[in-house]
Amino acid sequence: MTTLHVRDLVKDYALRSGLRRSVLRAADRVSFTLSPGRTVALVGESGSGKSTVARMIARLERPTAGTITALDDTGRTVPGRDYRHHVQMVFQDPFASLNPFHTVEHHLLRPLRLHGRVRDRREAREAVEHLLERVNLVPAADIAARRPHELSGGQRQRVAIARALAPGARVVIADEPVSMLDVSIRLGVLNLLARLRREEDLALLHITHDLATARHFSDDILVMYRGRVVERGPADAVILEPAHPYTRLLAAAAPDPAARGRARRITGTEPTGGPLPPSGRGCHFRDRCPSAMEICSRTPEPVEVTPDRWAACWLHTAEGGGSRPLRKAGATEKCPPAGKTPSGADPAGAPDRDAPG
Numbered sequence: 001m002t003t004l005h006v007r008d009l010v011k012d013y014a015l016r017s018g019l020r021r022s023v024l025r026a027a028d029r030v031s032f033t034l035s036p037g038r039t040v041a042l043v044g045e046s047g048s049g050k051s052t053v054a055r056m057i058a059r060l061e062r063p064t065a066g067t068i069t070a071l072d073d074t075g076r077t078v079p080g081r082d083y084r085h086h087v088q089m090v091f092q093d094p095f096a097s098l099n100p101f102h103t104v105e106h107h108l109l110r111p112l113r114l115h116g117r118v119r120d121r122r123e124a125r126e127a128v129e130h131l132l133e134r135v136n137l138v139p140a141a142d143i144a145a146r147r148p149h150e151l152s153g154g155q156r157q158r159v160a161i162a163r164a165l166a167p168g169a170r171v172v173i174a175d176e177p178v179s180m181l182d183v184s185i186r187l188g189v190l191n192l193l194a195r196l197r198r199e200e201d202l203a204l205l206h207i208t209h210d211l212a213t214a215r216h217f218s219d220d221i222l223v224m225y226r227g228r229v230v231e232r233g234p235a236d237a238v239i240l241e242p243a244h245p246y247t248r249l250l251a252a253a254a255p256d257p258a259a260r261g262r263a264r265r266i267t268g269t270e271p272t273g274g275p276l277p278p279s280g281r282g283c284h285f286r287d288r289c290p291s292a293m294e295i296c297s298r299t300p301e302p303v304e305v306t307p308d309r310w311a312a313c314w315l316h317t318a319e320g321g322g323s324r325p326l327r328k329a330g331a332t333e334k335c336p337p338a339g340k341t342p343s344g345a346d347p348a349g350a351p352d353r354d355a356p357g
């Protein structure tokens with residue numbers, strides 16, 4: 001079942017430097033689907049377009065082209081006016097996303113009232129307390145009366161998550177939800193998201209540049225590079241056996257637990273940086289790619305390299321000297337079904353609570 005369908009999403013930003021004008025294509029034909037009870041991680045380096053995709057899905061920005069369709073539990077398209085009930089976003093910085101002058105109760109009451117989910121004061125108070133309990137903020141009545149500065153970073157992010165749940169969202173976009181939090185409380189917040197996804201059948205799009213987190217907390221991974229999805233597939237397979245040279249680079253640069261958190265050395269693939277022109281013909285990674293070939297000046301389309309694994313790389317095509325792919329992407333190409341192993345479990349049995357604070 002699909003609850004959000006993103007198809008061929010494009011975002012162009014107009015840039016101006018003195019008299020020169022150009023266009024930066026921050027998202028280039030991005031397509032994927034989200035399903036209830038599953039997490040898709042969107043990974044990639046800074047500037048690869050992850051937040052741009054998130055902002056378009058959250059309707060904070062208008063796509064230049066492409067469609068985003070939300071579907072309800074019966075498979076019917078969610079009408080425009082109800083879209084914001086269905087899709088909610090949790091931002092990176094919980095402090096910036098909460099108003100310091102208002103109590104936690106005020107933050108949660110607003111969406112509850114706006115989306116017509118409470119009728120009177122008693123229902124409102126109960127709904128606020130129930131939301132706080134769902135995100136493990138107890139005693140709820142005490143937390144409801146506090147202001148953001150009276151909460152720890154982890155508690156603030158829990159309030160932001162509760163606020164996203166308030167309208168009855170079925171899709172939650174979490175954009176680097178723990179990167180601004182203390183390392184010691186990150187796991188608790190990630191476990192909370194995993195529990196909500198599991199227990200409430202939420203569809204989660206988790207945006208992160210942390211591959212280890214992406215692997216442990218998601219079913220599928222989409223790897224973005226300079227606006228394009230270059231690889232997608234079940235989380236373990238993408239991280240452990242990357243099919244695209246860029247994913248290989250990311251995986252190699254990720255901290256190696258055996259090396260006590262030090263990043264492994266990467267050679268021959270230094271970033272060239274700088275925005276690419278809108279047409280951006282050819283593989284965007286070719287300047288950094290150790291396997292670059294002449295054919296890489298043509299844009300590779302995604303091909304299915306092994307069942308459910310897609311990569312946009314000529315190495316996996318007969319034209320690029322590889323073996324023939326299983327399938328080529330069509331116009332309605334879907335996000336592959338999730339991997340076999342259920343993920344999102346609480347690693348190391350960590351609780352989804354913060355230390356009291």
Ligand SMILES: Nc1ncnc2c1ncn2[C@@H]1O[C@H](COP(=O)(O)OP(=O)(O)OP(=O)(O)O)[C@@H](O)[C@H]1O
Nearest residue numbers: 013024026044045046047048049050051052053275
């Ligand atoms: N409003 C804007 N105007 C112009 N360019 C923008 C705008 N927003 C983003 N960009 C550019 O679009 C590209 C993608 O940015 P985006 O923030 O989506 O990347 P990201 O992968 O989320 O990076 P990060 O992890 O640093 O947030 C970048 O080159 C960025 O500079």
